[in-house]
Amino acid sequence: MRARTAPVVIGHRGAPGYRPEHTRGSYELAFQLGADAVEPDIVATRDGVLVLRHENEISGTTDVADHPEFADRRTTKEVDGVELTGWFTEDFTWAELSVLRARERIPKLRQASSTFDGHYPLLRLRDLLELIDRTAEAAGRDGGGRDGGGRTTPGSPGLVAELKHATYFAAAGLPLDELFLAELADAGWNDRSGVVVESFERTVLGTLHDRGFRGRRVYLVESSGAPADRVAALGSSAPGYDTDVSLRGLYALGSAAASPAHRVDGISVETSQVLSSGSVSVALFGEEDAADVGAVTSDLVDLAHSAGLAVFCWTLRPENGMLPPEFRTSSTDTEWGDWRRYYSILLHSGVDGVFADHPDLAVSVRDNR
Structure with a gap:
């Protein structure tokens, strides 16, 4: 059995299970609910302002379609090989986007979040950087979340920033790595060793290093397909x-x-x-549970650790409609399924962090509450 760890819990876009993602309410609630970091x-x-949205196409997460003054901005583009029709952040200034409101x-x-x-x-x-600083101060920590040696303190609110569509934005004259580092510098965050940057494209992670970023860089890996920067090249x-994620590939990464x-x-x-099909007995919460769970952990975490890589996994969601079939408890997508068992397996798999x-819910399982 794998050695058990205490993974960090990262609020995935804040706490979007309760509030629309990437909003102030979502991020504030994430920290109130015990998240160690937010993503x-x-x-x-x-005009080169970095905004927080799941995608650069924003018709599904804002009320932009309700603004007649922006009707002529609706267009069709190809983003990382996918044709999309809607409204795109790179066609707006920040002043224009600031009048929009977020939607679930x-x-x-x-449905509760959509209210x-x-x-x-x-x-x-x-x-968001200002919000994190205020959260640290309110918790009685220093605003920088660092000890006297400049290191991130264990309880400091963390940032795990995902740069989206880096190759696409670079081609549009909006290099996310440069803009991100400039933003950190302006906020006094450029010496924060605890900042994590992640991307589905290794190229931008490399250019970040070359430009002086010394935080942690994490490579996002999907279960299928190829990274956009490789396809572009x-x-x-x-x-x-x-x-x-082959053995050779993991060792090349680390x-x-x-x-x-x-x-x-x-x-x-x-x-x-992280999961592997099969029915076996697994140990959860220090107690043997012999029920067939329909999934066990794969060897990916162990292989990555042997290559010197930390491992994070995404995304923990409790709704039946978001769970693997073996953890669903009804055909009603909105109801919560056997999320505690599912979370337990993932949190005891040896991963270093989870996005939730x-x-x-993730904190309660991790801390056995």
């Missing part, structure tokens, strides 16, 4: 994500022999990649 998705405006992204599943539609304006990255012959720019500190994978839409 914003970062995209850019036409999956209202049929999260907050229209309540919250959009946030910039700088707004190599076309249809680009190796898929599966090559990155190898001390690799250049610092090419090396990463960890990987972040889908929960399905309901941070309090």
Whole structure:
């Protein structure tokens, strides 16, 4: 059995199980519910302001379609090989986006959260950095969340920032790495060793290092497909994500022999990649549970750790509609299924951190509450 750890719980876009994602209410609630860190998705405006949205296409998460003054901005674009029609952040200035209000992204599943539609304006990255500083101060810590030696203190609110569509934005003249580092510097965050940056594209993680970023860099890996930066460079012959999670690929990611720019500190994978089909007895909460759970942990976590990589997984969600079939308790998607068993397996798999839409649920399982 794997050695048990105490993974960090990261509020995935805040606490979107309860409030529309990437809003002030969502991030504030995440910390109130015990999240160790929060994860914003970062995209850019036409004037180079970093805003927090799940995607640069914002028709599903804002009320932009209700603004007649922006009707002519609706367009069709190809983003990382996918054709999308809607409104895109890079076609707006921040002043224009600031008049919009956030909406729940999956209202049929999260009807309670959707009652907050229209309540919250959009946030910039700088707004979130200020919120984290205030959270640290309110908790009686120093505003920087650092000890006297400049190290992040264990209880400091953390930031795990995801740079979205980096190759796409670079081609549009909006390099996310440069904009991100400038934002950190302006906020007095550029010396924060505890900042984590993640991306589905290794190229931007490398350029961040080359530009002086010394925080942790985490490579996001999907269960299928190929990274957009590789596809842009190599076309249809680009190796898929599966090559990155092979034994050879993992050692290439974490190898001390690799250049610092090419090396990463960890990987972040889908929960399905941590699980492996099968019915076995697993130990949960220190007690033997002999029930057939339909899934056990794979060897990915152990292999990645042996390569010197931290491992994170995403995304823990309790609704039946979001759970693997073996953990669903009814056909009603909005009802919560056997989330505690599911979370327990993931949190006891040896992962170093989990992303959760309901941070309090992950904390309760991790801390055996």
